[in-house]
Ligand SMILES: CCCCCCCCCCCCCCCCCCCCCCCC(=O)SCCNC(=O)CCNC(=O)[C@H](O)C(C)(C)COP(=O)(O)OP(=O)(O)OC[C@H]1O[C@@H](n2cnc3c(N)ncnc32)[C@H](O)[C@@H]1OP(=O)(O)O
């Protein structure tokens with residue numbers, strides 16, 4: 088019997104960010120392994136015209152939850168969606184709901200965050216710092232609370248090369264930042280943002296670091312742990328391989344490369360691709376929840392959930408395998424044949440951006456105009472290149488994260504728990520994982536049917552022929568122009584022709 092699964096039995100669990108990528112997998116695993124848990128409270132806002140109930144309904148009826156329904160048929164009754172907006176005071180939670188949360192919650196998993204790299208500082212601070220502070224305040228009023236698990240990121244200190252399982256202070260205190268957001272206007276905030284974030288690449292990593300400081304400063308008597316995952320990718324094993332539902336991290340780029348939009352990226356092939364499957368992160372998170380509640384460590388422990396020091400893979404190997412998978416399972420209606428390459432040089436990268444990205448987009452838009460349609464490719468390409476430029480920081484560097492706490496926890500688990508809540512990435516086969524990831528992107532993100540593969544292959548063959556035709560035409564035009572202008576070129580051309588005729592006649 089799994090001790091961790093048994094621990095969550097009968098518990099009331101509060102999850103923020105349950106509608107997000109990690110939150111959904113966390114809920115799924117909890118229901119599947121501890122179907123006798125009492126209730127999962129989730130803080131949900133309304134979005135895209137959907138009520139909180141509609142959002143929950145959609146999640147529970149998704150493919151991800153198919154296995155849960157077999158093990159826990161009354162899952163609908165065990166999930167309690169509470170309307171909340173983490174940008175509002177007291178999260179805009181009603182008095183009755185708040186009362187219930189305060190008096191019943193046993194465990195908190197705080198996953199909600201803005202993960203956008205380009206969020207204005209005010210918004211990123213509100214969600215990643217102020218909301219964390221408010222949640223801690225709520226937690227301090229929960230008499231039954233056993234553990235508060237905060238999800239941060241391994242990149243909160245990406246300005247360092249070697250990162251230990253400690254909280255590194257930022258120069259300006261989070262409280263001062265929170266206060267200043269109240270009275271500074273947007274223009275001034277934009278102006279001081281680069282100075283505040285310093286040598287971090289974006290507001291996301293900076294505010295996640297501030298969030299950790301808040302956790303440390305406001306922890307009081309709470310039993311807290313922080314988890315720092317690296318780049319979270321599709322599921323490795325559970326509930327099934329390759330599940331993914333958003334474009335963050337590599338997923339968006341896999342689509343862009345598979346559809347033939349992304350042909351080159353400035354990335355260092357030998358840099359470590361510190362990807363970690365979402366189910367691995369969730370298994371560690373649940374193990375940490377159990378350990379923190381049961382063993383009550385004296386200080387706040389930080390757990391790095393990374394793959395690099397256990398089972399490193401680099402971007403070169405990953406890119407190669409992604410492309411190899413496109414050969415077997417191509418995406419439908421590709422713009423060009425997938426054939427992406429890594430470049431480490433900025434000038435070469437700009438050259439390929441002009442030749443392989445912008446030029447085909449302009450030509451295609453010209454064709455759309457000619458055929459009376461609205462041009463859209465240049466705009467799409469500009470957006471893609473902007474996204475790529477934001478991710479470049481992370482694919483041109485390697486980091487080392489120490490993992491003493493994670494290894495300690497692994498050794499504390501019973502063999503059964505090590506199996507059920509496996510977070511040992513040494514067992515991960517990267518080639519298999521990446522192949523399943525690309526398949527998952529095709530199935531769950533692009534919603535493409537496997538039956539369409541022959542047609543997709545046929546389409547790629549057509550694109551290849553168009554490519555050859557285009558190149559041949561380009562060569563002939565260039566050659567014709569050259570011959571017209573140079574006696575030397577004419578001589579070479581006739582010499583080649585004579586040689587060809589000579590060999591053909593033999
Ligand atoms: C041998 C050679 C082979 C070569 C290549 C093979 C293929 C490539 C395989 C893998 C290559 C390497 C991949 C590297 C990826 C590295 C990621 C590293 C990140 C680690 C950081 C830390 C981890 C974390 O802690 S947080 C989680 C990560 N967070 C994110 O990833 C968020 C990033 N996204 C953003 O910040 C924004 O969405 C932004 C700025 C990218 C775009 O903002 P904008 O306002 O312009 O647009 P949106 O409204 O958000 O969306 C517009 C449009 O773009 C689509 N989109 C959104 N995000 C992405 C994305 N990440 N990639 C691609 N496309 C994206 C979105 O759906 C919209 O599309 P519409 O059609 O308009 O709806």
Ligand SMILES: NC(=O)C1=CN([C@@H]2O[C@H](COP(=O)(O)OP(=O)(O)OC[C@H]3O[C@@H](n4cnc5c(N)ncnc54)[C@H](OP(=O)(O)O)[C@@H]3O)[C@@H](O)[C@H]2O)C=CC1
Pocket residue numbers: 103104105106107108109110130131132133134171172173174197198199200201202214238239240241295315316317318319320333335336
């Ligand atoms: N994905 C990754 O690569 C990594 C993620 N992390 C961390 O993991 C955690 C989860 O990330 P992930 O699941 O990928 O992120 P997602 O963007 O998928 O999910 C974010 C969640 O936060 C919720 N949220 C955002 N704003 C509000 C708000 N104002 N009120 C209520 N809820 C809100 C979202 O709700 P809604 O659905 O309504 O938008 C969503 O449920 C984050 O803390 C992130 O920093 C760490 C390392 C890597």
